Amino acid sequence: MSSGPGRRAAAGVVVVGLGTAIGSLDTAVNIAFPDIVRSLGIELSDIQWVVICYVLTYASLMLVCGRLGDLFGHARLFRIGLAWSVAAFVACALAPAFEILLAARVAQGVGTAMVLAVGPALATAYFPESSRARVLGAYTLLFALGGAVGPSLGGLLVDAMGWAGVFWFRAPIALAALLLFRAPPAAAAGGGAPRFDAVGAALLVLALGCLLLGINRAASGGWFGFALLLAALAAGAWFALRSHPSPIIRLAPFRRPGFSIPAASNIAVNLVGFAVMLLVPFWLDRVAGLDVLTAGALLALSPLGMALASPLAGRWAQRRDGRRLAAAGALAVAGGLGGIGLWGAEPGMAFVAVALLVHGAGLGIFQVAYLEVASASLPLADRGVAGSLVMMTRTLGVVLGATGLMLAFNTVGGTFLFAFAAVFLGSAAVPVLAALALAFAAGRASGPQARSTGRTPKPLK
Numbered sequence: 136m137s138s139g140p141g142r143r144a145a146a147g148v149v150v151v152g153l154g155t156a157i158g159s160l161d162t163a164v165n166i167a168f169p170d171i172v173r174s175l176g177i178e179l180s181d182i183q184w185v186v187i188c189y190v191l192t193y194a195s196l197m198l199v200c201g202r203l204g205d206l207f208g209h210a211r212l213f214r215i216g217l218a219w220s221v222a223a224f225v226a227c228a229l230a231p232a233f234e235i236l237l238a239a240r241v242a243q244g245v246g247t248a249m250v251l252a253v254g255p256a257l258a259t260a261y262f263p264e265s266s267r268a269r270v271l272g273a274y275t276l277l278f279a280l281g282g283a284v285g286p287s288l289g290g291l292l293v294d295a296m297g298w299a300g301v302f303w304f305r306a307p308i309a310l311a312a313l314l315l316f317r318a319p320p321a322a323a324a325g326g327g328a329p330r331f332d333a334v335g336a337a338l339l340v341l342a343l344g345c346l347l348l349g350i351n352r353a354a355s356g357g358w359f360g361f362a363l364l365l366a367a368l369a370a371g372a373w374f375a376l377r378s379h380p381s382p383i384i385r386l387a388p389f390r391r392p393g394f395s396i397p398a399a400s401n402i403a404v405n406l407v408g409f410a411v412m413l414l415v416p417f418w419l420d421r422v423a424g425l426d427v428l429t430a431g432a433l434l435a436l437s438p439l440g441m442a443l444a445s446p447l448a449g450r451w452a453q454r455r456d457g458r459r460l461a462a463a464g465a466l467a468v469a470g471g472l473g474g475i476g477l478w479g480a481e482p483g484m485a486f487v488a489v490a491l492l493v494h495g496a497g498l499g500i501f502q503v504a505y506l507e508v509a510s511a512s513l514p515l516a517d518r519g520v521a522g523s524l525v526m527m528t529r530t531l532g533v534v535l536g537a538t539g540l541m542l543a544f545n546t547v548g549g550t551f552l553f554a555f556a557a558v559f560l561g562s563a564a565v566p567v568l569a570a571l572a573l574a575f576a577a578g579r580a581s582g583p584q585a586r587s588t589g590r591t592p593k594p595l596k
Contacts, residue, residue, distance in 0.1 A: 144261040147319055148270065152277025154217055154312035155254040157224075158247045159281030161189070162438060163289030163301040165412045166431045169420050170298045175233045180545070186413070186537040187351060188237045192244025193251065194530035195343040199336040200252035201523025202383045206331055209253035209260070209519055210318030216249025217313040224309065227302035246309075254278075255506060255522030260319040264515075271506045272449015279445055279499055282438030290431025330381035335374055339383050342370035347531070351538040384520050388512060396576035397458055397508050398528050400569040401501075404465050405532030407472060407562035408498055410540050411437050411491065415475070418555055422480060436488055437471075440495025441502070448503035457511070458577035461504035462570040467497025469566035476559030480552060497566070502529070 168182050204212045223243040230236035258274040259267050292300030345367035352360030375386060388394040412434070419430035451460055471494025478487060506525050513521040540558060547554040 143317075144319070147261045147317060148258050148273060149277065150312055150315045150317070151213070151254055151257045152274060152280075153308065154213065154316065155250055155274075155278055156281030157217075157220055157305050157309050157312075158193075158251050159278045159438070160285045160288075160305055160308070161247075162282045162285030162412060162434070163292065163304075164285075165416050166286045166289040166427065166434055167293050167298040167301045168416055170293050170427075171233075171236075174298060175236070177233050180541065181233070183351075183413075183537045183541050184237055185240060187347075187534060189240040189244045189247070190530050190534045190537070191344060191347045192241045193248035194347065194527055194534055195340045196245065196248035197252050197523045197527035197530065198384055198520060199340060200248045201256075201519040201521075202336070203331065204253035204256060204519035204523075205517060206381070209256045210316070212249050213253050213257060213318075214313060214316065216246050216253075217309045217316075220246030220250065220309045221306050221313070222246075224302045224306040228299040228306075230299075251526045252523035253519050255510070255525065256518040257319065259510065259518065267510060268452040268503075268507045269446075269449045271510065272446045272452065272503050275445035275449070275499060275503045275506065276442050279438050279442035279495075283435045283442050283495075285438070286431040286434035287428075288431070290428045293431075294427050330379075332379040332382055335377065335379055335383045338370045338374040338377075342367045342374060343527075343531075345370065347534045350535060384524065385517075392576045392579045393458065394508075394512050396572050397461060397505050398524065400461065400465065400573055401505050401525065401528040402532040402535070403569045404468055404498070404501055404566050405529045406536040406539065407565045408468055408494065409533045409536035410472065410559060410562050411475065411494055413537060413540055414544065414555060414558065415491075417551075418478070421551060422555075433484075433487060433491065436491035437495035437498075440492035440497075441499035442495075443492075444496035444499035445503050448500040451500075452504055452507040456577050457504040457508035458573045461501050461508070462573035462577070464497045464499070464501030464504060465566040465570040465573065467493055467500060469497075469563045469570070471495070471497055472559050472566070473563035476556045476563065479556070 164185065168185070171177070171185065172179060172182055200212060200216075220243065223239060223246050226239035226242055227236060230239050255271060255274060259270050262270050288304065289301045292304060296303065345363045349360050349363030349367055352363060374383075389398070415434060416430065419425050419433060423430070425433070448460065448464070471490050471492075474486070474490030474493065478490070502525075506522070509521045509525050510518065513524075540562070543561070544554050544558050547557045
């Protein structure tokens with residue numbers, strides 16, 4: 136490959152990373168939580184809906200958008216998602232009341248689903264398949280940089296403009312990515328004659344949406360949450376039992392531990408990993424007493440760790456089984472969560488920084504490893520579905536974390552510091568269990584080819 140095409144391909148990945156960063160830059164919203172609570176006059180427990188309305192929307196739509204990208208063109212869906220996101224960011228920033236902000240967050244989730252679902256497929260389409268793991272590492276680096284910049288930039292914007300600033304600044308970023316984007320030839324059009332399963336898409340969205348909202352409502356008590364869970368079960372069963380020549384996602388691979396365990400682990404690790412973005416902003420505000428700028432800079436250390444570890448994970452994933460690498464990442468997440476649980480009232484700032492960096496590095500290693508496992512395990516024609524499966528299971532964990540962690544925090548009771556420590560120390564056990572399950576999956580998935588090459592086995596049909 137000549138240097139000219141190579142530079143154009145690298146530039147293409149950077150632009151895709153810029154576009155998908157509108158999702159990871161949502162970490163800027165977390166540092167605005169205290170200001171949103173004060174400015175809009177809501178209860179602390181209500182802030183979870185700022186997360187849930189957004190993440191539930193794009194989590195429910197992610198697999199459907201990935202399939203739409205496979206059929207009708209990843210580049211086309213990427214452009215539509217960016218244009219939609221520009222309008223959604225403006226709507227969020229102009230929201231005069233909490234209810235309107237939540238509606239605008241739903242609209243933001245629709246645009247994010249389109250952009251994130253096809254991001255990994257577009258990034259890998261610029262380079263040969265032999266470079267896939269390293270490209271995924273670079274893509275995750277760019278995605279994580281958005282998460283690293285978000286809290287610090289969010290702190291500056293909240294200080295200067297109030298909470299609306301964390302939405303205003305992303306509109307020009309999405310617009311710039313839209314104008315600069317040039318599709319790789321392989322992603323310019325769909326993969327063949329469109330055979331979109333509209334009924335299956337509706338059932339999948341209904342199942343995921345009812346599941347996530349049902350868990351949240353069931354945790355609050357009352358019959359409505361359980362009714363939603365029953366609706367999710369019915370829609371999911373219908374989706375699983377019906378047949379279509381081009382389903383949204385094929386269920387056969389999930390019968391194999393080497394595929395299903397990493398997917399479940401991605402949910403579990405991100406569920407407890409979200410404790411940092413959900414609860415640490417309040418520790419920085421209430422316990423450490425930091426101003427919003429300093430708090431934003433410290434909160435950025437976790438996604439910065441993810442950004443630093445991602446390129447290394449991409450290189451390692453080319454030589455090792457992705458499941459074993461994911462297990463190592465999960466153990467690092469556990470170490471970071473345990474360290475945060477030991478902060479107390481007056482930890483040294485070096486200890487605070489190290490715990491956040493280790494947490495983020497673990498997430499970066501885990502995410503790259505699982506991206507490689509999913510991409511290698513599904514056919515190339517389903518590359519959009521593979522990438523969206525990774526993002527969907529990640530966001531399922533975030534939604535469950537937003538609900539479950541806040542519920543656990545309120546249930547523990549006692550002082551803020553006691554509940555904070557209990558949630559983080561308890562959460563640290565979950566990635567350890569995930570690492571053990573991943574090690575088991577790696578052993579089950581290792582055939583002669585995998586043992587001789589150290590690579591993930593060929594795609595599952």
